[in-house]
Amino acid sequence: MDRPNYITPAGYSALKAEYDALFAVERPKLVETIAWAAGNGDRSENGDYLYGRKRLREIDRTLNRLSRKMKAAKVVDPARQPDRDRVYFGATVTIADEDDAQRTLTLVGDDEADAAAGRIGWNAPIARALRGAAVGDLRIVRLPAGDREYEIVAIAYPGA
Structure with a gap:
């Protein structure tokens, strides 16, 4: 790999x-x-x-x-993440699109991803776009249906 x-x-x-x-x-x-x-x-x-x-x-x-x-x-234990102000592995992120529709996603390993439950694989396009973002950042996600812009509304980690 x-x-x-x-x-x-x-x-x-x-x-x-x-x-x-x-x-x-x-x-x-x-x-x-x-x-x-x-x-x-x-x-x-x-x-x-x-x-x-x-x-x-x-x-x-x-x-x-x-x-x-x-x-x-x-x-990787997300509860041990030292920088909780940015999106890294294991973060639960609330994002809003251009229409102010909010979604909450948790970035997990590709083997444990379940989009219906809001668990997105670490290497998925949306997860790659969100990596390293802070609250208030705008990120563009390249999807097959076209580019979408999301704003990071909240970031949480387990045990916080």
């Missing part, structure tokens, strides 16, 4: 919990089911065996992906 994969402690915990659940619970159950199905004889028409093998490959791919993400992750 050419840039750091920042993630919050909560986001890292969620990745680890998903990894642990797949590795310690779901995968062993599936291996047991496959072994049982293999013992039933003809494997070519054995649905439990065929589906189990397919699902096992999916789980192994997911485990591999999660492992790579956790290894590349750089955990």
Whole structure:
């Protein structure tokens, strides 16, 4: 990766919990089911065996992906941000557009982004435009639909 994969402690915990659940619970159950199905004889028409093998490959791919993400992750606790007057990783930012419509966004790691919940990935266009901004600053965000200008109305960090 050419840039750091920042993630919050909560986001890292969620990745680890998903990894642990797949590795310690779901995968062993599936291996047991496959072994049982293999013992039933003809494997070519054995649905439990065929589906189990397919699902096992999916789980192994997911485990591999999660492992790579956790290894590349750089955990950053936004509550420890020394400069709380500017927008950095983990900031919750209230912005207003040209029509004075306000939105509140939290800048999080790309792996924990959820636009519907207001959590925007650190490398998203709007997050890149907001980086380093202070309250009152105007920032132009280049979007596929065209450029939009936003004013930073408020900045907050957890634990503040």
